[in-house]
Amino acid sequence: MQSQQKSTNYWSLLLIGVFKENAIFRLAISLCPAIAVTTGLKTGTLMGIAVVFVTVMVNITVSAIRAFIHPKIRIPVFMLIISGWVTVADLSMAAFARDAYKQMGLYIQLIVAFASILTRAEVFASKRSVVPSFFDGIGSGVGFMFALICISFFRELLGKGALWGIDIIHAKPLLIMLLPTGGFIATGILMGFFNWIDIRFYGGKGAGGAGGH
Amino acid sequence: MKLFEIFIASALINNFVFTRFLGLCIFFGVTKKVETAVGMSITFTSVMMVSAALSWLVFNYVMVPLDLTFLKIVIFIGIIASFVQASDTIMRKVSPGLYYKLGVYLALISTNCIILAVPLINAGDKYNFIEAITLGLGSGLGFALALIIMASIREKLELANVPRPFQGLPIAFVTTGLIALAFLGFSGIITQ
Numbered sequence: 001m002q003s004q005q006k007s008t009n010y011w012s013l014l015l016i017g018v019f020k021e022n023a024i025f026r027l028a029i030s031l032c033p034a035i036a037v038t039t040g041l042k043t044g045t046l047m048g049i050a051v052v053f054v055t056v057m058v059n060i061t062v063s064a065i066r067a068f069i070h071p072k073i074r075i076p077v078f079m080l081i082i083s084g085w086v087t088v089a090d091l092s093m094a095a096f097a098r099d100a101y102k103q104m105g106l107y108i109q110l111i112v113a114f115a116s117i118l119t120r121a122e123v124f125a126s127k128r129s130v131v132p133s134f135f136d137g138i139g140s141g142v143g144f145m146f147a148l149i150c151i152s153f154f155r156e157l158l159g160k161g162a163l164w165g166i167d168i169i170h171a172k173p174l175l176i177m178l179l180p181t182g183g184f185i186a187t188g189i190l191m192g193f194f195n196w197i198d199i200r201f202y203g204g205k206g207a208g209g210a211g212g213h
Numbered sequence: 214m215k216l217f218e219i220f221i222a223s224a225l226i227n228n229f230v231f232t233r234f235l236g237l238c239i240f241f242g243v244t245k246k247v248e249t250a251v252g253m254s255i256t257f258t259s260v261m262m263v264s265a266a267l268s269w270l271v272f273n274y275v276m277v278p279l280d281l282t283f284l285k286i287v288i289f290i291g292i293i294a295s296f297v298q299a300s301d302t303i304m305r306k307v308s309p310g311l312y313y314k315l316g317v318y319l320a321l322i323s324t325n326c327i328i329l330a331v332p333l334i335n336a337g338d339k340y341n342f343i344e345a346i347t348l349g350l351g352s353g354l355g356f357a358l359a360l361i362i363m364a365s366i367r368e369k370l371e372l373a374n375v376p377r378p379f380q381g382l383p384i385a386f387v388t389t390g391l392i393a394l395a396f397l398g399f400s401g402i403i404t405q
Contacts, residue, residue: 028241029238031234031238032236032237032238035234035237076294080287083286083287084287087284091283106330109329109333110326110329110333112329113325115238179397180393181393181394182390183234184386184387184390185386187386188384188385188389188390189387191382191383192376192378192384195377195379196378199377199378
């Protein structure tokens with residue numbers, strides 16, 4: 001009975017991160033890489049994996065050492081932990097995915113400045129034990145990755161007529177989708193679509209977006 | 214001539230918002246009013262120049278000799294956070310009037326990708342000291358330009374009749390896309 005209860009809790013933690021509090025479509029934070037690296041499904045997915053890795057590891061670390069962090073210096077400590085794990089992701093990406101890294105190196109390093117990761121550490125991991133923090137990290141990381149995959153799916157399909165580098169539509173592609181313009185417009189339309197779902201089926205008010213950073 | 218090229222390139226061609234997609238959260242967060250946007254751009258431009266200078270000094274005189282360049286993310290974040298904290302304290306003491314105008318934004322700065330990006334680009338492209346500061350100034354002014362254009366448009370957008378799911382951020386994204394298209398026109402100015 002108890003384990004049943006727990007597993008549903010973990011499941012809802014995951015779902016909250018992916019849909020209800022999706023960093024990009026719902027909260028509109030950590031937007032920069034959403035547009036920068038989504039010209040292809042491959043780079044979008046790789047970026048997503050890096051973010052999931054960093055979020056999960058940061059959540060685990062913060063939650064594991066939360067008893068030793070003095071509340072007054074917690075933000076600098078969190079930043080230190082985050083930048084440490086980002087360095088790990090950055091260096092391993094440089095070692096194992098050379099080509100993609102050339103294209104997105106700067107943006108991997110800028111994961112440090114993601115409000116979504118710091119928020120999860122502050123709001124969740126610093127107060128809960130390791131296992132729920134792990135699931136919370138996976139939830140918010142996968143939510144981010146889901147958004148990146150959505151955006152890059154449409155951009156690569158329309159912009160190159162391909163998916164994961166494989167030619168699918170044998171027609172002249174819409175180059176504009178690969179340009180910065182296409183990134184902004186695709187994100188805007190997808191965001192509007194998710195707002196529409198929220199308003200139409202859940203009676204929400206639409207995100208509107210507080211727009212933190 | 215190289216300085217001029219770096220300046221124009223960072224302000225217009227590689228505009229941080231429209232071409233490099235940095236600082237988007239701030240960009241969408243504060244551009245609801247022109248007044249806020251102006252305050253924000255002054256603060257950001259000055260912080261970007263100073264952090265470019267500080268981080269260049271630390272990078273070239275401390276990190277390169279000691280072979281610590283792989284720690285650049287951690288160290289740059291530390292430099293920026295402590296500099297912002299220091300200027301916050303100094304401004305509150307020295308000029309309270311300015312502090313109440315700009316201090317609100319200062320707190321937002323320390324964990325922001327647009328500020329962190331300047332030292333990282335400087336380190337990656339191996340600029341010299343003057344070039345590094347020029348890059349900071351150019352990108353700061355480019356960011357200011359973007360903020361002010363967007364804020365002016367969004368003040369008008371408030372009155373427009375936008376479908377409900379698109380109100381607020383989604384329409385702002387689409388608008389930004391169109392401005393980015395216009396900025397694409399600058400890409401022919403300097404051929405490198």
